[in-house]
Amino acid sequence: MAQLLKDGHAIENSWQTVAAEETTFPAGDILVSLDHWREHKAELTKHSGSVGLWIQGNEEIEAVVDTLIKMPVIAVVFPKFADGRGFSIARLLRERYDYQGEIRAIGNIIRDQLYLLQRCGFNGFELEAGIDLTEAAKSLQDFSDAYQVAVDQPVPLFKRR
């Protein structure tokens, strides 16, 4: 199972991601798709563990934001690490919709993206089994400051220098 880095620390990953084609839900904490949520809402509201949603980078989140922001976890899927759509999605969730829960990057991400992902509002990262999380977490600190406004720094450098 993928490992979880949350708020800079390695924690036990209690979450299972339920693939789109699945129709049954395992016990414990799960991440389900928006379709799962729509079609099995009654069952999922009574689920034994926590329920979060996973979305793809091409999701029109504007249309489903009311559902999304009630969730404790929103996981954004990176089909390929070079597919940067998720970066925009996370900023929108935080900056436009004021989402306070966890935004988790799942799928294909690499440690060298952690600094930027975190700037965009991600605070959870699923990394492949076998990766040394303590080592990887160092990449969260690749830079000590940045020019631009982002979720971690709402004041641009030009107003602070």
Place this chain on the structure above:
Amino acid sequence: MAPFNSQYAEPNFMYKYDQYDQKLVDERVEQYRDQTERYLAGGISEEEFLPLRLQNGLYVQRLAPMLRIAVPYGLMSSHQVRKLAHISRKFDKGYVHFTTRQNIQLNWPKLEEVPDILAELASVEMHAIQTSGNCIRNTTTDQFAGVANDEIEDPRPWCEIIRQWSTVHPEFAFLPRKFKIAVCGSEEDRAAFLLHDIGLQLVVNDAGETGFQVFAGGGLGRTPVIASSIREFLPKEHLLTYLDAILRVYNRYGNRDNKYKARIKILVRAWTPAVFAERVEAEWAHLKGGPATLNGTEIDRVTSFFSQPDYLSVNETAVDNDIKALAAGSIGFSRWLDRNIRPQKQPGYVSVTLSLKPAGVAPGDVTDRQLETIADLADRFSFGEIRSTHNQNIVLADVAKADLFELWELAKTSGLATPNIGTINDMICCPGGDYCSLANAKSIPVAEAIQRKFDDLDYVYDLGDLELNISGCMNACGHHHVGHIGILGVDKKGEEWYQIQLGGSANKNAALGKVLGPSLSRDAVTDSIEKLLDVYVENRLDQEAFLATYQRIGIEKFKQRVYGTAS
């Protein structure tokens, strides 16, 4: 904030790093050093390392890695150029190549030494950040910024503001495709800004306020497109939030399945410019007035770096008479004055173009020694300031007219005074098949053959302004679509052939060239160019330039001469 890196006397015409800028490039070097070490130790796969090295300027080319160094909007100090000479000696084969994006390439660096090269660059406030990869690239502008007599406003402060905004931008490091921005601050376009993903034209509105007309979706490559206007007037304080809006729309909706359809031009075209503009406006409505909105303090801070040097007031008539006398005595000097000198808005001063296109050298290539000479000339004659141009030459601005003869003699000794600027021999040429792994055909030998063929300067001058651009493949790094004459390398059953295009133009009336006819073998290219020039000379009226004649008489006569038949 006091300048941070002040152990050497820096000229006062360019942006100086403070502690924040310096720390960022230093941290970038360390980040990349660590990534390189992990890659060499097997901790990062080839596929994962690819975008990391590209975003630090490192390609792996046909013969060796190639490192592209950023020259933000083409501006360098003599101190930086001396460092580049040193780097090319220590880490490479003692020469560098100037690109059509005002950047510099090293052709033979070692992958494991790149972190050390980047550290050397950082020590003179330079870097290679985002010079490649699917991210926001170096912002380019007019090589005559700040001195051009048709300038509306100096574009360089805006380029620097964009440089800082785009550097390690958290949201836009993994775009569908590369992204290029150009700023034009003058009446005439010398930045080819309509051929960029975003082109910004500085304008003054009826109320006398400066702002930008924003164009999007231009670009060369396989599908060349001239950018469309998406906003008539953007007040300048809103520049960054508006750019964020464009980039966010592109990042979310640009095509990611097919790299040939991934540039923003395809999205703008698919949606239509009007719909694209609406989508950007809708996104911008949320960002407008937000924290990234620029304020006067920041605009003034950045602008203050681009101050004018202390011009001396001179008796222009006297100087002009002296120069005339010298020119009368030296045909070489007189030719150089004709082609390589441009007047400035400051009386008594001119901009000098040092040609990097002498015959027999790949266009844009300079040796370490020549770089040092350029640095010396700049210290002596142009306040230590050096500019690279998208035509792959060097400009020294702010040269006192009285110094021209001396400068010419010194430049000539170093092979930097070829009097061919704007002529057929001042061609733009990509590295092509000699270096580039994507090439269909070589381009440097074609350039060389043309320069050798047209070595009669009287003939070349008589031809007048003529832009000839050569690309080794569809990627169009040599801007062949917008050459008055464009040459494109194509692959025909494994052989190198060349297609000729006519009528392109990269100025404000940007136009894409038309294909003349079937592609030609390399041997036939130079003769065909000669035939095209014959048609021009026979048909031109008075002082008409090649492009104007072509536009008046059309392609047919040219075609007939080259292929022998009408089609």
